Amino acid sequence: WLLFTQALGYENVTDSALAGLKASAAADYLLETGTDQHMPVTRLFHQALASEMLRRRDRQIDESALLNVLLTTVTATGWLAASRYTCEHIAAHAAAADRLDEVLVQADYFLVANPEDLLPVIPAARSDTAAKMARLYQRVAHQLANASPRTRAAILQGAAMREEPALGRTLSFGLEPPWRTLWAGASASGHQTLTGHTRLIGAMASLSLGSWTL
Numbered sequence: 001w002l003l004f005t006q007a008l009g010y011e012n013v014t015d016s017a018l019a020g021l022k023a024s025a026a027a028d029y030l031l032e033t034g035t036d037q038h039m040p041v042t043r044l045f046h047q048a049l050a051s052e053m054l055r056r057r058d059r060q061i062d063e064s065a066l067l068n069v070l071l072t073t074v075t076a077t078g079w080l081a082a083s084r085y086t087c088e089h090i091a092a093h094a095a096a097a098d099r100l101d102e103v104l105v106q107a108d109y110f111l112v113a114n115p116e117d118l119l120p121v122i123p124a125a126r127s128d129t130a131a132k133m134a135r136l137y138q139r140v141a142h143q144l145a146n147a148s149p150r151t152r153a154a155i156l157q158g159a160a161m162r163e164e165p166a167l168g169r170t171l172s173f174g175l176e177p178p179w180r181t182l183w184a185g186a187s188a189s190g191h192q193t194l195t196g197h198t199r200l201i202g203a204m205a206s207l208s209l210g211s212w213t214l
Contacts, residue, residue, distance in 0.1 A: 003073075007065040063096035071102070079108035080149060080174060087112040095121035101130035108174045110156055111149035115141040132164050139163065153177035158184060 005013040021027060022042065032045040044050045070090045074082050091113065094100040103109055104125050110133065119141055125134035136159045137144075144152050154177035160168030161184040168181065207214050 003069045004066055007069045008062055060097055063093050064099060067093045067097045067099055067102075074106075078174060079106065079112050082112060088114045088117050091118045091121050095124045098124075100124045101127045104130035104133050107133070107156075107171060110137055110144075111152045111173060111175075113137075115145050132167055136160055136163055136167075150175055150178055154179050154181075157181055 001018065002013060002015065022031065030045055030049070031042050033042045035041065044053075067090070070086050070093060073086060074090075077083075079087075090103055090109075091100065094103045100121060104122075105127070119138065122134045122137065125131045136156060140155050140159045143155050147155065153173040153175060157168055157171050157173075157177060158181035160171050161181040162168075165184075168184075
């Protein structure tokens with residue numbers, strides 16, 4: 001939090017100041033504490049207060065500053081040792097900063113990314129390399145949620161050999177996968193497998209949304 005506040009221009013914030021605010025009577029009117037994915041989180045209680053605080057700020061510039069903080073920590077630790085917050089939220093910060101490609105071109109990110117957080121923003125990929133990695137991830141995301149980083153590496157490399165053989169032959173990660181695909185037959189056009197529905201499907205419909213067919 002201190003790195004974030006400093007990146008946003010609040011240089012004099014300290015741990016003790018934050019602890020004092022949370023322990024004060026004012027906290028009952030300003031803050032709420034809950035859980036998000038089984039982790040404790042503290043937020044502003046009033047949306048009107050949050051809106052007022054954001055009104056004079058440029059969100060894209062702020063998100064870019066936060067992204068710089070996260071990327072700096074990843075440079076120091078590597079993706080496999082990155083914090084849970086970084087793995088789960090860096091894509092949202094990058095997309096809001098219009099810099100998602102910078103994250104998607106780093107292959108090791110896909111070994112730790114949370115599909116629920118990445119898939120909603122992944123269509124924002126623009127560069128050729130980022131778009132290719134985005135398509136690969138969409139194809140196999142349903143297989144990755146509960147897989148270890150090593151297994152994810154093997155699944156992604158196998159998908160690359162099917163969809164983008166040139167990429168598959170050169171795709172490398174910061175760890176050795178348990179297996180590598182040497183050859184794979186071409187499959188149909190790109191799609192994403194949706195999970196969760198377990199009953200019989202009696203009807204389907206399709207629609208066009210921009211360049212997407214849903």
